[in-house]
Amino acid sequence: MSTGDGTTLDDYTDRYSAALRGMTPSEIRALFSVANRPEVVSLAGGMPYVEALPLQSIAGLVSEVVASQGAVALQYGVGQGLLELRELICEVMDLEDIAASAEDIVVTTGSQQALDMVSRVFLDPGDVVLAEGPSYVGALGTFQAAQAEVVHVEMDDDGLVPARLRATLEQLRKAGRRAKFLYTVPNFHNPAGVTLTEARRDEVIALAEEYDLLVVEDNPYGLLGFEASPGRALRSRSESRVIYLGSFSKTFAAGLRVGWVLAPHAVRDKLTMVSEAQVLSPSNLTQKVVAEYLLKYPWRDQVKVFREVYRERRDAMLHALDLHMPAGVRWTRPAGGFYVWLTLPEGWDAKAMVPRALTHKVAYVPGIGFYADGDGVRQMRLSYCYPPPERIIEGVRRLAGVIGEEAELRETFGPVLGQAPARTDGRTHSRGTEAPDPGTV
């Protein structure tokens, strides 16, 4: 990071920690400044559509919290979080068949803090973490900050492939290594848009037992199934093997930064201690706001409103993709959540195409950021959560134009930058029901 010639741009480089030197800014965040321009249709960000919330009602709730419970709401809290909120969180998890005690919950400053806490409790530099390929970029960031080695496990349209998980565990065992945990998003995966089947959930838990594996189940989207609920949570199948992460960012409001982690008792103690070192306690105000909302507002109906909003947008995106995408492009068909994962023909580079896409006023996130190992080159994540349906359709139309142009360029001039030639072998995978590209195991 030093310029090496004495004229450092950063006078502090010789003081930074080893962990910091291993961190790189996120591919997604680097995009935001341009992608947020109003003329650009952003299929990049994962912002929930908070405009669907009843702002006047929430304003009333928040005001009530401060006026009648201000002495607590404005005061320091406890590291584990408010008991009243933890009890209500048990009711939320009950919707996904999770039986839990408020005692085993730690409230967090969003799920991101939960990920960071889990990383700090378990990870030493060089430790192995298993994660789907692709995987959530924010989780990869915390594993990277902990200097862990992420080993990706292949997915297909039914989610994580248990046979691949077994093969990876076996390989590690043979090498005398052990994964500290498996990180997985079983429902409406970010970014892959796929969901782990019921049968595979049992298989994953059986493998966890067989290989003495901890599972970190990250479930921000579980209540946002469009046609049906996803399978029962992994946590409902095993209390001792699973650390469960939940969030109000997608079912209520991301700006509150309230999430939680449910963990076996001993682990919960450690997580609380780590959280205290990070933030002392989560905000009592935002915790009280969530508690009041869960108590006083028909929040289950609001979740249904969100589901309908996102279902309509998912439909718009899939329809537009079916209509406009040229041959050789495939994508996943999510049954919930926020994301479609799109795969370009062999040899293409989604990141290299970003500037042209922005010129055409459409933004997406290149797939490479969702892998720790350089995979994902010809993939991109498309979000349908935030823009209204007509903008999504327009965005996909623009993106199809960019992809069509790229195909023409490649046919005329051959592949650029020394890449393999573009495949022009027809539309065999075009319906997008296939798997995202397998991660390297």
Place this chain on the structure above:
Amino acid sequence: MSTGDGTTLDDYTDRYSAALRGMTPSEIRALFSVANRPEVVSLAGGMPYVEALPLQSIAGLVSEVVASQGAVALQYGVGQGLLELRELICEVMDLEDIAASAEDIVVTTGSQQALDMVSRVFLDPGDVVLAEGPSYVGALGTFQAAQAEVVHVEMDDDGLVPARLRATLEQLRKAGRRAKFLYTVPNFHNPAGVTLTEARRDEVIALAEEYDLLVVEDNPYGLLGFEASPGRALRSRSESRVIYLGSFSKTFAAGLRVGWVLAPHAVRDKLTMVSEAQVLSPSNLTQKVVAEYLLKYPWRDQVKVFREVYRERRDAMLHALDLHMPAGVRWTRPAGGFYVWLTLPEGWDAKAMVPRALTHKVAYVPGIGFYADGDGVRQMRLSYCYPPPERIIEGVRRLAGVIGEEAELRETFGPVLGQAPARTDGRTHSRGTEAPDPGTV
């Protein structure tokens, strides 16, 4: 941490990180459950007296924020924090003669997160951090989590002793080591209750230049001077050597968890990256609430209200200490902030006396938690921030009773637990204007 006999109470011990194994629960937090009983006068916690806030006005502000800016307040934010708040923070810092650009500020989830961010940006296991002896327990916790070695630098009634700082820096240099930074609370120190003099501030900055030392200046109490403002901030004397930490927890409301860090440009980038890995972004709601409060409410007057509340309580505590404390006990006389630091006679153990104090319905924090090296055995921290004056007086009266009893016991039976005999050599240090016990360098 394993029980070692196969019947583990904690089945996960063989998975925890090395950093976690080095962490221990805080002495302060372990006390809270008992200290919070209504019959106990707690001189233990550092809770600000938020009851002095105009709850109805804040309820109105908060409601307005959600109703008119809900689409932003309830949405994800950016890692660095909202620009409008960062600009207002510059006005707050201007009160302490700090000229800063909003560009160089990162908003944090309370100052604790700022401490953790600084630790992660700079500290590797085994690194040296300098800190006053005693030092803020929450800071020591983050340094411990980073597996750093804390070297304490002696204080007296004028704050950190520059000659001791020089000696420590010199000693490190001779040993071929370098401190990653000096952590200091120059104003109304927690827990020592002393303030760095104007002349010493210049000396500290001169030493930082001479020894190429970074300074982390933690200033939560700077606006809470009872008789006068403390000296100008260290940051106002050097932009490149000082990382400055500020907080709204004591001047507005701790329950919002809004603090900030002001750092040289290159460091600011790193801090933002670390914060994104920890919490993605601070809460937009609580940031908007603080911004609205600073814009619309006469907050400078509210700071004056807080000052008067705490001044009256400080006076009550010092008066009661003068009146009730037996010979051989001494304490500091804070000119602002929340804390008095009390020193028992040679050979006494403040931690061992906690159970008896609780029996007498008074709580304090034993000094040992404010040192990383086992010092502080005969010290305690007394907080006057939260209980009303009459309770403070009663609490000090009870504490004096406990100390008197201990003195009698020691005279009758000799020192317990093999400690050195209690000194009964009169009241030579009883006025408490002397230094807190020097930390071990």
